Amino acid sequence: MPVIYYLGLSAAMFVIGILGVLLRRNALVMFMSLELMFNAANLVFVTFASYYGAIEGQITVFFVMTVAAAEVAVGLALIVAIFRTKGSIDVDQISELKG
């Protein structure tokens, strides 16, 4: 299959991720959208790794997944903490740093 299909899928996933982050107010959904964007990036990495026959792209994907796992742990902990204090996970409710 031509590379363009993979890239198209990746772009679509990335845009969905962006829209999810920008349009949804639920922190959990925004979080899942972020994961979508990570995976879109991962897809591009493996695509080009396979296309050029280079191993580096695939290795990078593992790093990205590791970092994403760590980020998920921190992010979920934050969301739990926010929920405990605010009683909600609506990100628009958290605007105390307004100038």
Added chain:
Amino acid sequence: MSETNLVPWVVFLPLIGLVLNLLVGKRLGQKGAGIAASLAAGLSFVVSILLALGLARDPKVLVTPPLAEWITVGSFQANWAFQVDTLSVTMMLVVSGVGTLIHIYAIGYMYRDVRFNDDPGRYRRFFVYFNLFIVAMMVLVSASNYLMLFVGWEGVGLCSYLLIGFWFERNAPGFPDAENLGNARAAKKAFVVNRIGDFGLLIALFLVFWYFGSLNFGEVFAKVSTVAPGVILAITLFMLLGVTGKSAQLPLYIWLPDAMAGPTPVSALIHAATMVTAGVYLVARSSPLYLAAPVAQAVVTWVGALTALFAATIAVGQFDIKKVLAYSTISQLGYMVAAVGMGAFAAGMFHLVTHAFFKALLFLAAGSVILGLEHAHQVGHDPAIHDAEGEDVPQPVFDPQDMRNMGGLQERMPLTFWVYLIGALTLAGVAPLAGFFSKDEILAAASKTSIWVFLILAVAAFLTAFYISRQIFMVFFGKPRSTVAAQAQESTAIITIPLVILAVLSGVGGAINLPGITTLEGWLEHSLEKNLAVPFTWPVALLSLVLVLVAIIMAWWFYGLRRAHANDPDPLVRYMNGLFSALQHKWWVDELYHTIFVAPYQNLSEFLASRFDLGIIDGIVNGLGDMVRSQASQLRKVQTGYARLYALSILLGVVLILAYLAYLAR
């Protein structure tokens, strides 16, 4: 010479006394503090004598190996090294010798002074300052380079400031005595006026450094012939500015009369005998420079001569016992400056030494008079005594220094009277007291140099005899003009003994340089190679004696014959009309300086402070602050607190950057 090793001790001994008083002075007690300080000064005098004895055996100029290195830059070196020669040792002897006597006097004087002023705690502080002064003065006179001399020069200025303002809270603005400036302000005035002089001295030192490449006396004087005459003229004239500041010459003399706000021992030690003669010493020390600039010599001579006359006229119109002596000091300093200006360095130094004796004597005796009156004034205010005598309070504010309140003290304070009389006759220049010989030498030198300078100095000599006789008649003769004066008491032995010693020195001090024998001249010639020595001339001596006698008789006729009351106008007013008022108001020089310099300067400062600083400088700074704040309040709206908006802006930023990169890679 083995004694040379001792020379640092003339500085260190008073320093030890100072530190001792500073650290354990409280435990020493009052007498102990005074004795420790006097002992320190006295031991310094002993060292000076040893140095003098050593020099008498082997009189040559010696620079000690540096005690410590100070500044070494390239080939330039300025070290803490002492110069031992006949000139510096003469100054050391005067400073420590007269200084020791005044220290002893101060033990008694300050004991009572701190009680009159209700603050015995300051007794120790006084002696700390006094010893510090001796330290600074010794550094000044024993320096082997101009930089070290400058350290001492500033040090004595600092001590002068501290001691003028010793009772700094007294006579503050609003005090009913309008004639006085207020002690704190008098101290400030002395300091500021001296700054002007020091500016001149500093410029002179910079010039010396620039053109000679050295500040060490020996190296500078050796190179005099290699430097352009114009440069030497500039150096010497700037140096003269420093001299006019420190030695109270025209036009910077105005600080000295106000400096009389300090306690009397201070006036005697610093503002009569030693510090103010530093300028004379500086010119004598720099004699090779001055001899290479005849114009500067003439200027120095004229400044000195005019000061001698000018200050003598003012002294005639003063009523404050210490102010008269202050103007007298300025006038006598004028003689010395004129003498060193003419190149008669030995004559100037001779007068410096005798003046230290008799002017210290006069000031200390005046202090004794003031103490006697203050004491009687306190007793007089005791209500029990007051009612018994049934008299009115003479004045709400009694000024124990006003000669109009005195009179008839001859009987109340006989010892003070006799020593005062000796001091006064010495100052007037009556033969064979010391002042006659020293002043006569200057007059003789003037008669050989310039007839005009001679005439000016002769008139000043006449006025000198007149004002000092006027003082004697007003203070000691006639009947007491106030109840306080009638109750005055003789001072205690610790005060009168130094007076007697100084009186003896004033009497026989002329012996150090008698005409024909000229011991001092021969002594000083080892360090002042080219000295204008004028032999004793009978016409000059007789003329000055006649002038003095006429002046004394005139003073007796004006002030001795009449039985004046305290509130009567001065007898001279009838004969001199407005002129006396001019004398009394010091020719309005203070007012003139105030109008020309002080007031415009204050206006300028006021303008710079309230208009320029508060308006423009603060305006710029505050404007910038306000601008940033208003911009920030606009910019702050960007921070909405909505996380999604931030995410959107990050996205847009990334898109923009990528678009730019794509454009570049096109």
